[in-house]
Amino acid sequence: MHGDRVLRACMLGLVLVNLVFVQLTEAAPIAWLAPLYALTVLAPLLAPLRRRLAYRALWNAGVIAVFCVLVRHASGYDLRYVLQDGLVLAVLCQVHLLNNLRAEQRPDLLFWNSFLIAVATGYLSQDLAYALAFLIYVPLYVIGLQILCVSRGQRELAPRATARILRDGLARSGVLLCCTLAVFLFWPRDFHRPSLLPLDFDLDRRGDALEIGFAKDLRLDRKGRAHASGRVVLTATLERGARADVPLLWRGITLGSTNGKEWWALNDADFASGVTGDVPWVRESDGSFTRGPATGSTHFRTGGPAPTLLSVEHVDPEANRLFTPLSAARLELGESARSERVVVHSDATLEYGAPRFARPAVLYTLALGGEAAPRPAGATPDRLAPGIARFTALPRSRHLRTARELADWLAARVPPGAPQHETVAAFRDYLETRYTYLPPGAEGSAATLAEFLAGEAGGHCEFFASALATMLRSRGVPCRVVTGFRSGEWDASGRVLTVRRRHAHAWVEVYDPAAGWYAVDPNPAAAPAGKPGLWDEVRSAARAAWSALTGFDAERRAVVLAWARELPERAWRGARANAGQVLLAVVLFVLALAARRWRRGTAFGVRVYSRALRRAGLALVPGETPRELLKRARVEGVNDRSLSALAAATREHERTRYAA
Amino acid sequence: MRLTAFGFKGVLFYLALVLAFFATPYSNLFFLLIGFLSLQWVLSVHWTLRNVRGATVTIAPIEPAPAGSSLVCSARIRAGDRTRFQLAVELELESGERAVGQADVVDGEADVLVRLPPLPRGVHGLRGARLVSSYPLGLLAVRRALEAPDEIIVYPAPAALAEARSTGEALAEALGERSSGAGDLQPAGLRDHREGDEPRAIHWRATARRGSLVVKEFEGGGGAGLELLVDRRCAPDVLEEALSVVSAVVLLAREHKELLVLHSQGLQATFGAGHRPWREALRFLAAATALPADAPAPPPVSPGVTRLPHARCHAR
Numbered sequence: 001m002h003g004d005r006v007l008r009a010c011m012l013g014l015v016l017v018n019l020v021f022v023q024l025t026e027a028a029p030i031a032w033l034a035p036l037y038a039l040t041v042l043a044p045l046l047a048p049l050r051r052r053l054a055y056r057a058l059w060n061a062g063v064i065a066v067f068c069v070l071v072r073h074a075s076g077y078d079l080r081y082v083l084q085d086g087l088v089l090a091v092l093c094q095v096h097l098l099n100n101l102r103a104e105q106r107p108d109l110l111f112w113n114s115f116l117i118a119v120a121t122g123y124l125s126q127d128l129a130y131a132l133a134f135l136i137y138v139p140l141y142v143i144g145l146q147i148l149c150v151s152r153g154q155r156e157l158a159p160r161a162t163a164r165i166l167r168d169g170l171a172r173s174g175v176l177l178c179c180t181l182a183v184f185l186f187w188p189r190d191f192h193r194p195s196l197l198p199l200d201f202d203l204d205r206r207g208d209a210l211e212i213g214f215a216k217d218l219r220l221d222r223k224g225r226a227h228a229s230g231r232v233v234l235t236a237t238l239e240r241g242a243r244a245d246v247p248l249l250w251r252g253i254t255l256g257s258t259n260g261k262e263w264w265a266l267n268d269a270d271f272a273s274g275v276t277g278d279v280p281w282v283r284e285s286d287g288s289f290t291r292g293p294a295t296g297s298t299h300f301r302t303g304g305p306a307p308t309l310l311s312v313e314h315v316d317p318e319a320n321r322l323f324t325p326l327s328a329a330r331l332e333l334g335e336s337a338r339s340e341r342v343v344v345h346s347d348a349t350l351e352y353g354a355p356r357f358a359r360p361a362v363l364y365t366l367a368l369g370g371e372a373a374p375r376p377a378g379a380t381p382d383r384l385a386p387g388i389a390r391f392t393a394l395p396r397s398r399h400l401r402t403a404r405e406l407a408d409w410l411a412a413r414v415p416p417g418a419p420q421h422e423t424v425a426a427f428r429d430y431l432e433t434r435y436t437y438l439p440p441g442a443e444g445s446a447a448t449l450a451e452f453l454a455g456e457a458g459g460h461c462e463f464f465a466s467a468l469a470t471m472l473r474s475r476g477v478p479c480r481v482v483t484g485f486r487s488g489e490w491d492a493s494g495r496v497l498t499v500r501r502r503h504a505h506a507w508v509e510v511y512d513p514a515a516g517w518y519a520v521d522p523n524p525a526a527a528p529a530g531k532p533g534l535w536d537e538v539r540s541a542a543r544a545a546w547s548a549l550t551g552f553d554a555e556r557r558a559v560v561l562a563w564a565r566e567l568p569e570r571a572w573r574g575a576r577a578n579a580g581q582v583l584l585a586v587v588l589f590v591l592a593l594a595a596r597r598w599r600r601g602t603a604f605g606v607r608v609y610s611r612a613l614r615r616a617g618l619a620l621v622p623g624e625t626p627r628e629l630l631k632r633a634r635v636e637g638v639n640d641r642s643l644s645a646l647a648a649a650t651r652e653h654e655r656t657r658y659a660a
Numbered sequence: 661m662r663l664t665a666f667g668f669k670g671v672l673f674y675l676a677l678v679l680a681f682f683a684t685p686y687s688n689l690f691f692l693l694i695g696f697l698s699l700q701w702v703l704s705v706h707w708t709l710r711n712v713r714g715a716t717v718t719i720a721p722i723e724p725a726p727a728g729s730s731l732v733c734s735a736r737i738r739a740g741d742r743t744r745f746q747l748a749v750e751l752e753l754e755s756g757e758r759a760v761g762q763a764d765v766v767d768g769e770a771d772v773l774v775r776l777p778p779l780p781r782g783v784h785g786l787r788g789a790r791l792v793s794s795y796p797l798g799l800l801a802v803r804r805a806l807e808a809p810d811e812i813i814v815y816p817a818p819a820a821l822a823e824a825r826s827t828g829e830a831l832a833e834a835l836g837e838r839s840s841g842a843g844d845l846q847p848a849g850l851r852d853h854r855e856g857d858e859p860r861a862i863h864w865r866a867t868a869r870r871g872s873l874v875v876k877e878f879e880g881g882g883g884a885g886l887e888l889l890v891d892r893r894c895a896p897d898v899l900e901e902a903l904s905v906v907s908a909v910v911l912l913a914r915e916h917k918e919l920l921v922l923h924s925q926g927l928q929a930t931f932g933a934g935h936r937p938w939r940e941a942l943r944f945l946a947a948a949t950a951l952p953a954d955a956p957a958p959p960p961v962s963p964g965v966t967r968l969p970h971a972r973c974h975a976r
Contacts, residue, residue: 108666112673115697119677122689130689138696142797148666149798150746150764161765165745172707172796176699183695184688193686552688 004103006162007151008044010144011107014114015040015094017137021121022091024129026229027084036095043098050100063096083124090117106152111144127230128539131546138177143169184552185560191553192336192363212440213501214252214319215483218263218462220449222440229501233316233485234323235551236366238495241308245368246497247325249507249519252484254347256390260397260449263466263481266347266390276387277478277511278348281331288332291348291369307367313551314352314362316501322350322364323484323499326509326519329369337362347480363553384478388511391478400470402450406430407471420477424510424520427471431464431522461523465506468522478511482519494544496551605649605656612649616642626650661705667799674701704797712793712802714740715747715766719789719806722776724813724942726907731776731812733759737791739766746795749774751808752787760792776812781903783947784812815942816900818908850874886913887921887965891958894969896950902969903945910945914938925951928959 019040023033039046049055067089074085090113097110118137122130146169151157157165213229238246255263279291307329314322322342324331331350333342340362343351352362384392394400410430414423436458438445446457453467465481472479486505489498507521548556575582609626613619616638620629630650633643663671674697681694719735735749748762749772761774789808794801850866853873866874890906892899906922910931913920919932922941931941 106666108669112669115673115693116677119680119690119693122693123684123687145797146745146795149795157764164743164765168743168745168796172703176696176703179699179703180692180696183699184692187695189686189691191686191688193682195685196683549692550688 004151006157007107007144007147008098010140010147011098011101011110012040012043013140014110014137014144015091015098017133017140018091018094018114018117020133021117021125021130021137022087024127024133025087025121025124026231027121027124028088032088033091036091039095040098043095046099056100059096059099063092066092087117087120090120107148111141111148114141125231127232128543128546131542131549135177139170139173142173142176146172184549185557186564188557191557192334194336213504214321214485215504216253216265218255218466218481218483218506220261220462220466221447231316231501232550233319233499233501233503234312234314235499235547236497237311237313237551238497239309239311239365240306241310241368243490243492243495245308246310246490247327247368248486248488249482249505249521250323250325250485250487250499251349251482252319252321252323253345253349253482254509255481255483256347257393258466258470258481259395260399260470263469276346277385277516278346279516280346281344281348281350283342283344287338288330289342289344289350290330291328307369310366310368312364312366313553314364320352321484322352322362324350324366325368326517327368328366330365330367332365334363334365337364388478391480391511392473392476394470394473399448399450400474402453403467403470404474406453407474410471411475420512421510423475424472424477427468428520428522431468432524435459435464435467435524437461437464437524462506464522464524465508468508468520472508472510479508479520482507482509486521489543491540491544491547493541494548496544496547498543498547605653609649609653612642612646616646618646626653661709661800661802664794664798664801667794667801670701670799674698700797701799704799707796708793708800708802711744711795712747712791712804714742715744715791716740717747717749717791717806719749719751719809722809722812724815724939724946725779726817727781727814728778728817730778731814733761733774733776733809735761735772735774735806737763737766737770737772739768739770743767744793744795746793747772748792749806750790750792750803751776752789753779753812754785754787756787779812779814781814781816781900781946783943784814785810786812813939813943813946815910815945816903816907818911819901819904820908850876886918887961888923889958889961889965889967890922890924890948891967891969892925892948892951893953893955893957894950898969899948899950903948906968907942907945910938910941923959923961923965924948925956925958 016037019033019037022028023030046055070085070089070092074082094110094113094117097107097113101107101110114137118134122134143166146165147157147162150161150165214233234250236246253265256266257264281289281291283289312323322331326348337352340353345351407427410426411423414426435452435455438458438460440460442458442460444457446452446459446463449463449466449470451457452459452463462481469479469481483504483506485499485503486507487497487499487503489500489503490496491498505521505523507519507523509517510520511517613629616633618629618633618636618638620626624632627650630646633646638646677694677697681690684690716738717735718738719733722731722733725731733749733751737744737747737749739747744766746762746764747766747770748760750758750760751774752758753776757777759774759776761772763770763772786808789806791804791806792801850863851874853862853867853875857875861875863874863876886909888906888909890902894902910920912918913932917933919930919935920941921930922928922944924944927944929936929940931938
């Protein structure tokens, strides 16, 4: 096999994996990447065309045109598309190299550029798919370099040599990956090291497609395609407590005002003169934030068992909120995050710094103060405090007529004098069971709340939340819409909850005079999923392993170090406990090693010949061939049996040596 | 151990990435990739050294070759107890040119042919021989010095001669006249016939007298052969032409297992079986240079000895 073909196959694989890397970051839509995929796969078929001038001219014109489009695209949107266009340009460069590299040219740039793409995309995408792509990338990279080294792309390689190099490359890739993992686990480093360069430029990416993610407002008239991003926003590791205590809803901001089509946040100044019913965050002298027990609230327990503890790693620099569950009672920022400005809002949400292109992960510890679902029990009082009354305000809009009518119709079915939460539950159940959930941007989505409530079209979580909040307010129940995340991506082995951008969610918080604010989610998509299958468990385990890697920190490193230190002692204890089995394993291993060495050390023909020589009592003299020795044996009168054995061994030896 | 061109680019790339790593906030994945790249270098050093360590190479002497033709040097690589990859034997000529022969996979033993570029006539030295490998990643090249052949003998391209039955005929054809051949040597004595002696050297009278074959022995030689005198006091191009003829004669004599006596300034020797090896004759032809007219004359020889450059050569 020609070395050039093997090398080109490796390079094709590398470019394909590069494209996958870029696709995983979601920095470029598939429409941009599809032609590049096609040109990569078709590279071997296009190779003969390279000799034609017209083809080369067309190709180069195409590359220049795409380059101009990228430059125009990036310059037209300031820095918003610099990342997207940079990555597309990098893979375009790869595809161009793959398709145009001549036999006498070295593909050094292709190899280094492929690694650069792996690094750049790794900074953006921390998904499990990235790990899988990297595991494919490494052997392609190593084998490609080996083939390049041996054949220089021009030498003929024997199939056997090629197979040996491939096997060798796979083994070396494994060693390289294992060593990398060991270095990653044990190398001492500062996990909170800040950057040397400030990277504060804004990357407010607003493409044609609406990206699903955390939003600080709610607009029901948003239309067009929507893109669900898998980028991780935060991971919450359960340090203490039970799985059932891990909240699913992570608040970012509350939206208390509406005009019937939009919901937006109330200003903190609006509450200067009245209570909001929220238990506010208070900054303590040690820099932590606490929320004390409120009178009459069931949110925070004052006694009982130790509170649930969660270690949160907030990795999405573009979402500048410290997402917390409603029941969070204490928040302690990690050391590296303490220097950043934190704004405490009156709705018990926390704002952290400004959105950025890149910044270190924000680490914080949360202690949950009470039950995840408070037990509301009170009735709506006739007169609400001024601060709370704001959460019943509704504009006089014809858009809300359907909601009012529906609320009145449903309220008539609730027994008179029933506690407020029964009305809330009735409204929620009705929405949850009677209306169709459609993901954002789906065909047949409603354009207005009235359209949605009329049952003419389905809607996403914002429609459900908006509908419930409007209906409740029309009945005088104080409530607000909350945006944040809802994630059930729980990894049981690592006790980690992963929250991604696509988990962005909107729900409702209702104020109960007895329980305070509590969450109500009318969204049918929020219903719990069935029992996970084997594949789900495997995927969950792999994801947990990868999460452990990407979320590795000083504490986990300390755990790994302690485990490694104890390993010899534990191994010794284990060996002593199972001495017989260990001895048997050692003997088998030694025997296997000896057999392998014996088999590999001497060829079969040579072993047979040596045995025949010993039996005949002869030895080769320097310069004597086996055939000459056979002649000598006949002259010296070696017995017939030994002679025939020697003749057979000579034939076997010659067959082995010369393949006769 | 040296960086290859690819390795040099790799170092620059690595440094740029390390700089980027510190310029940006700490990221586990970036650290993992930097660790991968760092280990690639560390393991590359270890793997490349291990690939070469313990391998033994024997380079065979390089056979003399005519000017203008490519030379081949063979080397045997013994891998020892493990498989090795991409082991190259590199010969560096005095001119700085390098010739490389490579074994892709060596399991046990492998023979490698190093093809040297065509060289002009002369005795060429070798600056050195090395075992080179940059396997597996091509970032670093390990070079280990080997015992190089002393010299490369490139003798003059032999003159084109028609198929001649004997060396004498070939010489005569080359010079356009009859050569005196072996008969021109001065008889020095008699000896018993040995296998391979030419029949015309038999001394019939002595044979009849003794009853067994007796051959004449000639001065300067042990049996049949040609005797040539190369007078190097001539123009370089004339000498080249003469040496080309002598080269053809030497090759023929070697092929026919004849003897050849060569006289020249600084040389008076018989070549062939039982005498000085042919390699020395070829070495003389490779190293011979034209001498000025006032240089010492070649040693005196019988008038019948063929002289070169021949008058005809001079005339050209």
